[in-house]
Amino acid sequence: MAALETTIQRAGATGNVKATREDWLKLALETLISDGVERVRVLTLGQQLDVSRSSFYWYFKSRQDLxxxxxxxxxxxxxxxxxxxxxxxxxxVIRGVMSIFECWVDEKLFDPRLDFAIRAWARRSPTIRRALDEADEERVTAIRGMFLRHGYEEEDAFVRARVLYFMQIGYYSLELNEPMSSRLPHVAAYLRSFTGQEPSAADVEDFSRYVAKAVSGGR
Incomplete structure (x- = not known):
């Protein structure tokens, strides 16, 4: 979570610690992902940050605000x-689908662990369930729009968008830890399946370069 960098500052021998808002958010996010929403508690987070509860209320109105x-x-x-x-x-349309594929290979764009932490949370909360349903609909609608712009009929665009999106969500849910080196050789076939068109060698090469850069962290 690049935007939430830890910047805890320690002062003197008293052990006094000043935790920033970003520290609280980063730890809460990590806890949500690893342990679930029930473990995101002010007291527990404060103990881990080695700060008092008053530090939390400097940045947040309540646990619900967090x-x-x-x-x-x-x-x-x-x-x-x-x-x-x-x-x-x-x-x-091949290039359009490749743009969406970037989200599946770069966790800075789409973090599957966070998505499934939210899905687990949604099983406990009707409010979060509604937010999740709205997000799924927004994502599918956006992908459908991409297919429509490239001349697909309404129903065809809708079904292709659902297949592209929910196949990937299912892939994550099954925890198929297939290395990218095994998936990459099938990119042309995936593009062909999702679009009904034949990708060029340049398409595949460009996507392979993007994957290599994403895997190396942009170096």
Whole structure:
């Protein structure tokens, strides 16, 4: 979670610690992902940060305020980037789908662990269930729009968008830890299946370069 960098500052021999808002958010997000929403508790987080509860209330109105901000972070990452990639201008539908594929290979754009932490949370909360349903619909609608812009009929665009999106969500849910080196050779076949068109060698090469850069962390 690159935007939430830890900047804890320690002062003197008294052990006094000043934790920033980003520290609280980062730890809360990590806890949500690893242990679930029930473990995102002010007292527990404060103990881990070695600060008092008053530090928390300097930045947040309540635990619910913290949870709301975690949910907003999820919307502003996982959903936003899919929608942005789907709306990106593309010369061909192959290139359009490749833009969406970027979210599946770069966790800075789409964090599957965070998405499934939200899905687990949704099983406990009707409010989060509604937020999740809205996010799924927004993502599919954006992908459908990409297919429509490239001349697909309404129903065809809708079904292709659902297949592309929910196949990947299912892939994550099954925890298929298939290395990228095993998946990459099938990119042309995936593109062909999702679009009904034949990708060029340049398409595949460009996507392979993107994957290599994403896996190396942009170096």
């Amino acid at each position: 949870l709301d901000q975690l949910l907003d972070h999820w919307r502003q990452t996982n959903t936003r980037f899919i929608v942005e990639r789907a709306a990106r201008p593309s010369t061909t």
